[in-house]
Amino acid sequence: MRSIVDKVIAIDAMGGDNAPVEIVKGSVEAIGVFGDTKIMLVGPEKLLKSELSKYSFDKNKIEIVNATEVIGFDEAPTHAIRRKKDSSLVVGLKLVKEGRAGAFVSAGSTGAILTGGTFLIGRIQGIERPAIATLIPNLHGETLLIDSGANVDCKPEYLLQFAVMGSVYAENVLGVKNPRVGLVNIGSEKEKGNTLTFAAYELLEASGLNFSGNTEAKEIPLGAIDVAVCDAFVGNVILKYSEGFAKALLAMIKKELLSGLLSKIGALLSAGAFKRLKKNFDPSEVGGAAFLGLNGLVMKAHGSSDARAIKNAVKQCRLFIENDIVAKIEKELLKEK
Amino acid sequence: MRSIVDKVIAIDAMGGDNAPVEIVKGSVEAIGVFGDTKIMLVGPEKLLKSELSKYSFDKNKIEIVNATEVIGFDEAPTHAIRRKKDSSLVVGLKLVKEGRAGAFVSAGSTGAILTGGTFLIGRIQGIERPAIATLIPNLHGETLLIDSGANVDCKPEYLLQFAVMGSVYAENVLGVKNPRVGLVNIGSEKEKGNTLTFAAYELLEASGLNFSGNTEAKEIPLGAIDVAVCDAFVGNVILKYSEGFAKALLAMIKKELLSGLLSKIGALLSAGAFKRLKKNFDPSEVGGAAFLGLNGLVMKAHGSSDARAIKNAVKQCRLFIENDIVAKIEKELLKEK
Numbered sequence: 001m002r003s004i005v006d007k008v009i010a011i012d013a014m015g016g017d018n019a020p021v022e023i024v025k026g027s028v029e030a031i032g033v034f035g036d037t038k039i040m041l042v043g044p045e046k047l048l049k050s051e052l053s054k055y056s057f058d059k060n061k062i063e064i065v066n067a068t069e070v071i072g073f074d075e076a077p078t079h080a081i082r083r084k085k086d087s088s089l090v091v092g093l094k095l096v097k098e099g100r101a102g103a104f105v106s107a108g109s110t111g112a113i114l115t116g117g118t119f120l121i122g123r124i125q126g127i128e129r130p131a132i133a134t135l136i137p138n139l140h141g142e143t144l145l146i147d148s149g150a151n152v153d154c155k156p157e158y159l160l161q162f163a164v165m166g167s168v169y170a171e172n173v174l175g176v177k178n179p180r181v182g183l184v185n186i187g188s189e190k191e192k193g194n195t196l197t198f199a200a201y202e203l204l205e206a207s208g209l210n211f212s213g214n215t216e217a218k219e220i221p222l223g224a225i226d227v228a229v230c231d232a233f234v235g236n237v238i239l240k241y242s243e244g245f246a247k248a249l250l251a252m253i254k255k256e257l258l259s260g261l262l263s264k265i266g267a268l269l270s271a272g273a274f275k276r277l278k279k280n281f282d283p284s285e286v287g288g289a290a291f292l293g294l295n296g297l298v299m300k301a302h303g304s305s306d307a308r309a310i311k312n313a314v315k316q317c318r319l320f321i322e323n324d325i326v327a328k329i330e331k332e333l334l335k336e337k
Numbered sequence: 338m339r340s341i342v343d344k345v346i347a348i349d350a351m352g353g354d355n356a357p358v359e360i361v362k363g364s365v366e367a368i369g370v371f372g373d374t375k376i377m378l379v380g381p382e383k384l385l386k387s388e389l390s391k392y393s394f395d396k397n398k399i400e401i402v403n404a405t406e407v408i409g410f411d412e413a414p415t416h417a418i419r420r421k422k423d424s425s426l427v428v429g430l431k432l433v434k435e436g437r438a439g440a441f442v443s444a445g446s447t448g449a450i451l452t453g454g455t456f457l458i459g460r461i462q463g464i465e466r467p468a469i470a471t472l473i474p475n476l477h478g479e480t481l482l483i484d485s486g487a488n489v490d491c492k493p494e495y496l497l498q499f500a501v502m503g504s505v506y507a508e509n510v511l512g513v514k515n516p517r518v519g520l521v522n523i524g525s526e527k528e529k530g531n532t533l534t535f536a537a538y539e540l541l542e543a544s545g546l547n548f549s550g551n552t553e554a555k556e557i558p559l560g561a562i563d564v565a566v567c568d569a570f571v572g573n574v575i576l577k578y579s580e581g582f583a584k585a586l587l588a589m590i591k592k593e594l595l596s597g598l599l600s601k602i603g604a605l606l607s608a609g610a611f612k613r614l615k616k617n618f619d620p621s622e623v624g625g626a627a628f629l630g631l632n633g634l635v636m637k638a639h640g641s642s643d644a645r646a647i648k649n650a651v652k653q654c655r656l657f658i659e660n661d662i663v664a665k666i667e668k669e670l671l672k673e674k
Contacts, residue, residue, distance in 0.1 A: 153531045153532050186486075217574040217581065221578065234570070237574055240553050244556060249583065253610070259610065267607060
């Protein structure tokens, strides 16, 4: 049963490159769009009051929760979480822990959010390592990439748990029936891979998941699977490589198109199509990557999040809460025991 | 000093999806372009004679070396190399080992070529593991990705050796002065990474190489480094992901361009630009990936190689031989001891 807390989303007003301006703006936009959502904006009270004074909005729907410190991108996570107890990140995570908010969104340092989330909110019982699940575009829609940022050195059991969590996400938030789970690997045959994937294959094959076997990385952008399972080193390489590759490819296209008169006219006529395409690769469209495995909902927004990204992260949180993802992960995990 | 053998390139006529037709055609084209090159075509004599009879060429420049067996893509490498002693792959590698050819080119199974190369030709003294070096396109040119296919489980020392070999390749074959070597990692700070990269960083920092430090995967397509060092699991993911991503992105562009009348006309006008762009991502353009660390030159051509790819692989071999890469790797390795 949904409680009143489920409608409350805490937001780190000081996290990310565009804080607090865009974060505050996005929060105001979110309460405009999602009528029953209330937002707790976490950060220095005076500063946030002044930012909020720029807008007219329903004052009952945004509450400022004072936090005087900020954790930067360059700070060592464990040290920062321990030392800065009055940071927007620590105060925000505690709102979830204490049951005052149903979710926490931050565009701050991934490492600090993960460390803070694990220390302050804790893990779902049975989860060995929380993981980050990020949606990446493919030819036909989206693929959920897990782990895309938390655990660079993994045991096979972690990968099985990532697969379980990713399946719950894909099925319940994305609405994919019986999601296809692929193990990212260097070949499709069972005997391919490194020590980690070899052992993980056995676990995934014996699981109750819809396991598609080993998946070569080239199959991911082509949309062959719904959930791509890997350690966070590989996941980060995929995420970052595609970011750079899309940028490079679009720059090459631009250069080629501007190199001749005919193609220059062609480029002008196709401008709308390219604009739509760029939107496909815009992280603001999704809003947030979820930290799965924590005993509460924590959403990481891209470091360069603008107001729209924050609004979309709130939307993601609502979907997670409505679909009871944390409880469902706990339940599915028991099945794999 | 160059010897007569350096002009002789052995080619596996039976390796790859388009063997023997395209391989034979590419060999004939190669001797037409590279005047002083001689080719030993390895495969079933009768079949190759019949293929060669389609063309008119200088008969002194192509010699058939009979080999009655073929190793397929689905065969376990070690088993196949041991059992099929009269395969085009084993016979071809022996031509290099015995000093009858200066290089061997095959579009066959990577695993079998690697295993065969290590068993039959052996490693350069001091090399712990041979690695595969592949050129991938970036915004400003090319990046050498090493290891892109041989060693999925690596020790830090292997990565240092990959870096040394990659630097020799980039400097001598690609003509890059003082090539920038990057360690593929999940962040640019020194303390980022997994157990492997953490230790490899220390070795690379202490080496005499032009080490650019940790390189996020997004920097590779943007052209930030000349040599990207990683284990073959990560390397394969990069190689394959970019293959699928380019395919998906171009399909998305096509779809977007065809979705409106204006952009449809635009697409027509820009067709030439896209054709040039596609060429950038065509593996046939480069021809071959080099197995570095073997005590002789072995070049892997893409499995789907056509005649042009084979011709370009021969061109690559010539560059390697002219620049004495095997000897230079051995020399550089001694410096890092």
